Amino acid sequence: MREERFDVVVIGAGPAGSRTAALTAAAGLSTLLLEKRERVGFPVRCAEAVGPRRDIERFLPLDDDLVSSPIDGFALVSPAGERFAARMPGIGFVVDREAFDRRLAGAAVKAGAVLRTSHQATGLLHTDGRVAGAEVTDLATVERYRVTAAVTVGADGVECHSPRWAGLKGSYRPAEVMSCAQRLVEGIDVGERMIEFHLGGSVAPGGYAWVFPKGPSSANAGLGINPLRAGGIRAIDYLERFLSRQCPGASRERLVVGGTIVARGLPRLATGGYLAVGEAANQNNPFSGGGIVNALEGADLAAGTIVEALAGGGPTARALSRYTDRWNRTTGRANKRFWRAAQFFYGLGDDAMERVIGRMRRTPGLIGESGVDPLRLLLALARSDPRLVFRLAAGILKR
Ligand SMILES: Cc1cc2nc3c(=O)[nH]c(=O)nc-3n(C[C@H](O)[C@H](O)[C@H](O)COP(=O)(O)OP(=O)(O)OC[C@H]3O[C@@H](n4cnc5c(N)ncnc54)[C@H](O)[C@@H]3O)c2cc1C
Numbered sequence: 150m151r152e153e154r155f156d157v158v159v160i161g162a163g164p165a166g167s168r169t170a171a172l173t174a175a176a177g178l179s180t181l182l183l184e185k186r187e188r189v190g191f192p193v194r195c196a197e198a199v200g201p202r203r204d205i206e207r208f209l210p211l212d213d214d215l216v217s218s219p220i221d222g223f224a225l226v227s228p229a230g231e232r233f234a235a236r237m238p239g240i241g242f243v244v245d246r247e248a249f250d251r252r253l254a255g256a257a258v259k260a261g262a263v264l265r266t267s268h269q270a271t272g273l274l275h276t277d278g279r280v281a282g283a284e285v286t287d288l289a290t291v292e293r294y295r296v297t298a299a300v301t302v303g304a305d306g307v308e309c310h311s312p313r314w315a316g317l318k319g320s321y322r323p324a325e326v327m328s329c330a331q332r333l334v335e336g337i338d339v340g341e342r343m344i345e346f347h348l349g350g351s352v353a354p355g356g357y358a359w360v361f362p363k364g365p366s367s368a369n370a371g372l373g374i375n376p377l378r379a380g381g382i383r384a385i386d387y388l389e390r391f392l393s394r395q396c397p398g399a400s401r402e403r404l405v406v407g408g409t410i411v412a413r414g415l416p417r418l419a420t421g422g423y424l425a426v427g428e429a430a431n432q433n434n435p436f437s438g439g440g441i442v443n444a445l446e447g448a449d450l451a452a453g454t455i456v457e458a459l460a461g462g463g464p465t466a467r468a469l470s471r472y473t474d475r476w477n478r479t480t481g482r483a484n485k486r487f488w489r490a491a492q493f494f495y496g497l498g499d500d501a502m503e504r505v506i507g508r509m510r511r512t513p514g515l516i517g518e519s520g521v522d523p524l525r526l527l528l529a530l531a532r533s534d535p536r537l538v539f540r541l542a543a544g545i546l547k548r
Pocket residue numbers: 160161162163164165166183184185186190194195196197198199268269270271304305306307308309310329330331371405406407408409426427428429433438439440441442444
C-alpha cells in the first residue's frame with residue numbers, strides 16, 4: 150500500500166478540523182486535511198446560529214456575505230404558548246454555514262495545508278502503542294493508502310469514529326445524542342428577527358424546537374429531542390407537526406436530519422500521537438447542542454498543544470494531555486455546568502416550565518445590558534417553585 154508522510158493529519162474539514170489545520174500549517178508543520186464529503190460544508194446539517202460577531206472574528210474575518218441574518222433577541226415559548234421575549238440587538242447572527250466552512254478550509258489551504266475532499270479515514274495506524282497516522286480511502290478511485298504522521302487529529306464530527314479507534318471513548322447512550330430534524334421554511338414573517346425556542350413534551354420531548362431567521366422571509370425551523378422520551382415518535386414527525394402549527398402557509402424546503410452530541414465531556418481528549426477536537430471530542434454545549442464556536446476554541450487549544458509538543462519532547466500522551474487540561478480550565482469547565490443545567494431543565498415537566506416562563510414574564514429587569522440577570526432568573530425560579538432553586542443549585546454546584 151502506498152504511504153505518505155506528514156507532520157499532522159487532520160480527519161474532517163468542519164470548523165474544528167479546518168481551524169486546527171490552518172494553525173498547524175501556519176506554524177510550519179506539514180499538514181494534510183482529509184474530508185470524506187465531495188464538497189466542504191455541504192450538505193449543511195446545522196441551524197447556523199452563533200453568538201455576537203466578535204465571537205467569530207477571533208478566528209476569521211467576518212465578511213457580510215457570511216451573515217445570513219442578524220439576531221436581535223430571543224423568545225422562549227412555553228408548552229401552552231406563553232411567550233417570554235427579550236430584545237437584544239447584536240446578540241448573535243445566523244451564519245451561512247456552507248460558505249463559512251468553505252472559508253475556514255480555504256484559510257487552512259492558504260496557510261499551507263493540503264486539503265483532500267472525497268478522502269475518508271477508515272482507521273488509525275498504531276506504532277509502539279501510539280497513534281501514528283491514518284489509513285485513507287480515496288472515494289473517487291477507491292484507492293487505499295496510508296498516511297503516517299507525528300500527530301493525528303480526530304475532527305470527524307458527530308460520526309466520530311476516530312476517538313473510538315484511539316481508545317478515548319465507547320459508544321454513546323441514546324440520551325447523549327439529541328435527535329434532530331430541520332427544514333428551511335420560506336414565506337414566513339420573521340418579524341423582529343428574534344430566535345425562538347419552543348418548549349414542551351408535545352413539541353420536543355427532552356429538548357426544544359427552534360425558529361432562527363435566515364433571511365427576510367425564511368427561517369431554519371427544527372427541533373432536537375431526547376429519543377428516550379419521544380414515545381417511539383421520530384424527530385421528523387414532531388417537526389412536521391410543529392411546522393403545521395407554527396408556520397402553516399410556509400413552503401418546507403431543504404430537510405436536515407441528524408444528531409448532535411449533548412454528552413458530558415470526555416475525561417481524556419488525547420492520547421499518544423492523537424487528539425480529538427470539536428464535536429468528536431464532545432465539545433458542543435450540552436445545553437443547546439450548539440458547537441461551532443466551541444469547535445473553533447477547541448481547535449486553537451489543540452493546535453497550540455501540537456505545535457508545543459512537536460517543538461519539545463514529541464507528541465507523547467503526557468505532552469498532549471495538556472490539551473485536555475487547557476480545555477477543562479476554559480470552555481470545558483463551562484460545559485460541565487451546562488450539562489448539569491441541561492439535566493435539570495429538560496427534566497422539568499410541562500407544568501413546571503409553564504410556571505417558570507410565566508414568572509419570567511412577570512419579573513421586571515430580567516434582561517439587562519449584558520443579557521439575562523442570573524439573580525433575577527433565580528428569583529423568578531424561586532417564585533415559581535422554591536424547590537426548583539435547590540434542585541438547580543444542587544445539580545449545578547455538585548462537582
Ligand atoms: C440539526 C442541527 C442543528 C445545529 N445547529 C447549530 C447551531 O445553530 N449553532 C451551533 O453552534 N451548532 C449547531 N449544531 C452543531 C454544529 O453543527 C456542530 O457542533 C459543528 O458542526 C461541530 O463542528 P466539527 O468541526 O466538530 O464537526 P463537523 O462540522 O460535523 O465536521 C466534521 C467533518 O468531518 C468529516 N468526516 C467525518 N468522518 C470522516 C472520516 N472518517 N474521514 C474524513 N472526513 C470525515 C465530515 O464529513 C464533516 O465534514 C447543530 C447540529 C445539528 C445536527
